[in-house]
Amino acid sequence: MRKAFAIVGSAIFLVVAPGFVAGPVPWWISHWRVHTPFLGFAALRIAGVLLIAAGTLVVLDSFARFALQGFGTPAPILPPNRLVVTGFYRYVRNPMYVAVVAIVLGQALYFGNIRLLAYGLLAWLATHLFVLLYEEPTLHKSFAAEYEAYRAHVPRWIPRLTPWRGDQK
Numbered sequence: 031m032r033k034a035f036a037i038v039g040s041a042i043f044l045v046v047a048p049g050f051v052a053g054p055v056p057w058w059i060s061h062w063r064v065h066t067p068f069l070g071f072a073a074l075r076i077a078g079v080l081l082i083a084a085g086t087l088v089v090l091d092s093f094a095r096f097a098l099q100g101f102g103t104p105a106p107i108l109p110p111n112r113l114v115v116t117g118f119y120r121y122v123r124n125p126m127y128v129a130v131v132a133i134v135l136g137q138a139l140y141f142g143n144i145r146l147l148a149y150g151l152l153a154w155l156a157t158h159l160f161v162l163l164y165e166e167p168t169l170h171k172s173f174a175a176e177y178e179a180y181r182a183h184v185p186r187w188i189p190r191l192t193p194w195r196g197d198q199k
Contacts, residue, residue, distance in 0.1 A: 081136030088129035
């Protein structure tokens with residue numbers, strides 16, 4: 031029952047939070063109109079598509095891990111029972127946030143929209159402050175030594191080149 035509740039809760043939160051940040055808000059800003067590529071480089075559109083695709087994959091994988099391995103959701107009101115340190119979490123502590131910002135920046139590159147680029151940077155700054163002021167202290171309280179070991183080996187924003195193995199494989 032707990033797993034089913036976690037799956038449903040994660041799916042709802044996926045639509046409500048990252049879905050909103052990477053979907054309707056960029057549309058309101060850009061109406062998804064294609065402009066001249068940044069600096070006239072059409073290859074940036076390809077980079078944008080790759081960022082959108084990779085970001086989407088990472089977000090979906092990360093949400094699934096919260097539900098299936100952490101028995102909770104990414105939502106602060108229904109947190110996981112276990113610290114999730116598998117999959118993309120072995121490379122970077124915040125793959126969901128990195129992925130959502132990558133999706134927004136990918137849209138900025140694809141559409142050639144400077145306002146979306148600015149929004150992506152502001153979204154990252156807001157996320158960074160949330161992580162510093164709420165999420166990391168909460169994880170420390172909830173998972174203590176396990177989180178500290180993870181935090182000592184896995185970077186917050188820039189992924190490691192090799193996966194951290196830690197105590198969990």
